[in-house]
Amino acid sequence: MSSAEQWTHTERGGPAGGRATEVIAGLRGTSEGGPELVQLLTPEGERVGNAEFDPYVADVTAEDLRGLYRDMVLVRRVDREANALQRQGQLGIWVPLLGQEAAQVGAGRALRPADMAFPSYREHGVAWCRGVDPKDLLGIFRGTDHGTWDSVATRFHPYTIVIGNQVLNAAGYAMGQRFDGRVGDDDGEATMVFFGDGATSQGDVHEGFVWASVYDAPLVFFCQNNQWAISEPTERQTRLPLYQRARGYGFPGIRVDGNDVLATLAVSRWALDTCRHGNGPVLIEAFTYRMDAHTTTDDPTRYRLSDELEAWKLKDPIERVRAYLIRHEHAEHEFFDSVQAEADALAADLREFCFAMPEPPVAQMFDHVYAETSPQVREQRDEFLAYHAGFAGGEH
Numbered sequence: 001m002s003s004a005e006q007w008t009h010t011e012r013g014g015p016a017g018g019r020a021t022e023v024i025a026g027l028r029g030t031s032e033g034g035p036e037l038v039q040l041l042t043p044e045g046e047r048v049g050n051a052e053f054d055p056y057v058a059d060v061t062a063e064d065l066r067g068l069y070r071d072m073v074l075v076r077r078v079d080r081e082a083n084a085l086q087r088q089g090q091l092g093i094w095v096p097l098l099g100q101e102a103a104q105v106g107a108g109r110a111l112r113p114a115d116m117a118f119p120s121y122r123e124h125g126v127a128w129c130r131g132v133d134p135k136d137l138l139g140i141f142r143g144t145d146h147g148t149w150d151s152v153a154t155r156f157h158p159y160t161i162v163i164g165n166q167v168l169n170a171a172g173y174a175m176g177q178r179f180d181g182r183v184g185d186d187d188g189e190a191t192m193v194f195f196g197d198g199a200t201s202q203g204d205v206h207e208g209f210v211w212a213s214v215y216d217a218p219l220v221f222f223c224q225n226n227q228w229a230i231s232e233p234t235e236r237q238t239r240l241p242l243y244q245r246a247r248g249y250g251f252p253g254i255r256v257d258g259n260d261v262l263a264t265l266a267v268s269r270w271a272l273d274t275c276r277h278g279n280g281p282v283l284i285e286a287f288t289y290r291m292d293a294h295t296t297t298d299d300p301t302r303y304r305l306s307d308e309l310e311a312w313k314l315k316d317p318i319e320r321v322r323a324y325l326i327r328h329e330h331a332e333h334e335f336f337d338s339v340q341a342e343a344d345a346l347a348a349d350l351r352e353f354c355f356a357m358p359e360p361p362v363a364q365m366f367d368h369v370y371a372e373t374s375p376q377v378r379e380q381r382d383e384f385l386a387y388h389a390g391f392a393g394g395e396h
């Protein structure tokens with residue numbers, strides 16, 4: 001029996017006290033965001049006033065909104081193209097961001113150039129906002145490199161696959177920003193770290209919360225609650241809304257509609273401001289949904305119901321901005337057509353690049369295991385090369 005079958009068919013007890021019997025996986029994990037959800041644009045594209053957060057997007061013009069729309073369409077197109085490339089055998093695996101464009105673009109566009117960002121492995125939209133060329137992401141998933149962007153120049157750390165580990169890296173980095181006196185006023189710096197709902201059950205994330213809290217590190221914890229950690233629903237990670245965990249660590253937590261790019265931008269700007277002024281960390285829970293599989297190796301129909309997906313499709317992050325732009329006559333057909341054409345060209349370029357990617361020499365995988373190679377690594381490399389040389393055609 002797969003673990004998905006176990007939670008759909010067995011009775012679960014445990015400390016929560018039998019409340020979760022016979023729950024169909026996901027139905028509880030994907031309930032509405034609740035009254036505490038910060039939302040500025042409804043799924044229908046209507047603007048909702050919010051006295052606390054409106055000031056943080058008061059300067060956002062129609063042109064800026066078109067820019068956010070463009071960002072989301074382009075990153076979705078990159079995502080779909082990379083997914084197709086995996087299906088055609090060009091990538092070993094792909095990690096889709098479908099559905100999480102607003103969360104990532106809202107947060108990514110709130111960051112200033114001097115701020116630092118630590119992603120996990122799904123943050124293609126944040127990468128885009130940091131100026132990382134989508135081509136630089138491909139090698140990670142083709143298995144040819146570890147990402148080719150300059151993480152110092154872009155201020156976008158390499159992807160981290162080990163769940164939650166980047167939270168510790170980010171806490172240390174943000175403590176450094178504080179120790180170096182780079183916080184305290186509006187010119188201060190901040191760091192943002194991205195992780196998932198499942199990651200909140202990792203010790204690394206807990207430790208990161210503690211360190212950042214007690215050192216008042218300028219760190220925004222940006223948790224994309226996409227309702228699932230592979231096949232585990234959020235209800236298997238927490239019995240209270242994730243943003244409320246922050247209180248136990250002594251810093252503010254807030255839940256934002258992660259499918260609303262404007263609200264995510266506003267809340268992220270507020271949180272980054274709080275940090276750069278020296279007030280310590282903030283937790284943002286971006287309430288969103290993973291519309292596709294966990295990765296291309298996963299089949300979500302094994303563990304979640306299609307009506308859940310259908311319900312979330314109505315909250316699509318791109319459609320609500322499109323509806324808003326049309327309703328307020330902020331964009332004409334020509335604009336939407338030109339963004340589509342740009343997306344298609346970007347995808348074609350990505351595809352062409354992928355087909356032409358050179359195969360690296362097999363010895364290269366041993367080069368960056370440590371900053372300086374060790375006798376053990378050298379020995380393993382030599383053994384591996386000798387093994388490969390035994391095949392017809394030499395090294396390969």
Ligand SMILES: Cc1ncc(C[n+]2csc(CCOP(=O)(O)OP(=O)(O)O)c2C)c(N)n1
Pocket residue numbers: 122161162163195196197198199200226228229230290294
């Ligand atoms: C330390 C560690 N344990 C387990 C895994 C396997 N793993 C990969 S993704 C994942 C689920 C993560 O879920 P979540 O934090 O919600 O992020 P999402 O993938 O939904 O963005 C797990 C358990 C891993 N990569 N690292």
Ligand SMILES: [Mg+2]
Pocket residue numbers: 196197198224225226227228229230
């Ligand atoms: Mg998740």
